Amino acid sequence: MATYTATRDRVEHYFDRSATKTWERLTSDAPVSGIRATVRAGRDRMRALMLAQLPEDLRGARILDAGCGTGAMAVELAERGATVVAADVSPELIKIAQDRVPSQLLGITWHAGDMMDPALGTFDHIVAMDSMIYYSAADVAGLLAAAAPRLSGKFVFTVAPRTPALMAMWRVGKLFPRRDRSPVMIPQSTARIADAMRTAAVPGRLREVERVTSGFYISTALVFQGRN
Numbered sequence: 368m369a370t371y372t373a374t375r376d377r378v379e380h381y382f383d384r385s386a387t388k389t390w391e392r393l394t395s396d397a398p399v400s401g402i403r404a405t406v407r408a409g410r411d412r413m414r415a416l417m418l419a420q421l422p423e424d425l426r427g428a429r430i431l432d433a434g435c436g437t438g439a440m441a442v443e444l445a446e447r448g449a450t451v452v453a454a455d456v457s458p459e460l461i462k463i464a465q466d467r468v469p470s471q472l473l474g475i476t477w478h479a480g481d482m483m484d485p486a487l488g489t490f491d492h493i494v495a496m497d498s499m500i501y502y503s504a505a506d507v508a509g510l511l512a513a514a515a516p517r518l519s520g521k522f523v524f525t526v527a528p529r530t531p532a533l534m535a536m537w538r539v540g541k542l543f544p545r546r547d548r549s550p551v552m553i554p555q556s557t558a559r560i561a562d563a564m565r566t567a568a569v570p571g572r573l574r575e576v577e578r579v580t581s582g583f584y585i586s587t588a589l590v591f592q593g594r595n
């Protein structure tokens with residue numbers, strides 16, 4: 368829990384202050400450089416892959432977009448009929464999301480704060496795109512444990528995979544800029560998270576779906592299902 372809170376504070380500082388403008392641009396239609404364009408394309412593919420894990424018709428479903436950022440996933444879920452709770456620890460990103468959402472699109476409640484705040488209630492499904500990539504395997508297991516009793520369907524989330532390239536960058540500190548307050552991306556494998564789930568006695572199953580690689584974007588989608 369201590370590591371979880373410390374990581375979340377770094378993430379909040381990064382997205383709410385240092386990287387707000389960059390993130391706003393990356394997640395908009397504005398032109399971006401070649402490398403960022405590959406990241407944007409990869410993220411579009413990942414969002415579609417995650418949405419494909421859920422039923423096509425989401426009318427009547429209550430879904431948490433955990434770490435919603437500027438809200439692209441929340442909008443797509445609402446367009447498919449879901450009632451969406453979109454939570455992000457960065458109030459600045461929540462403001463951008465609210466400004467962007469088409470006024471005719473109803474059914475999204477925005478929440479600036481922790482994605483697993485119990486006050487957010489219970490859900491049919493939870494999605495967390497690239498918002499758990501900064502947490503240790505034990506903290507990821509902790510998030511799944513917190514979600515399990517409040518979830519009847521799937522928890523679709525992503526991790527940064529333990530590829531040779533990402534591990535090498537991580538070891539030399541490229542993914543771990545100690546000098547500034549950027550959050551650390553921690554490469555994970557499904558097996559390590561499953562181990563952490565066993566250690567923490569998290570009830571449920573974990574399944575790897577698919578990896579998306581596009582230039583500098585590399586991320587793996589996983590699905591957790593509790594026993595509810």
Ligand SMILES: C[S@@+](CC[C@H](N)C(=O)[O-])C[C@H]1O[C@@H](n2cnc3c(N)ncnc32)[C@H](O)[C@@H]1O
Pocket residue numbers: 375378379382394433434435436437438439440454455456457460480481482483495496497498499
């Ligand atoms: C890489 S961004 C992804 C945003 C969005 N899901 C997307 O794909 O566009 C990660 C987001 O997760 C949020 N986040 C990370 N940990 C969080 C937590 N514990 N509670 C709420 N938001 C969190 C960050 O503030 C940031 O907006």
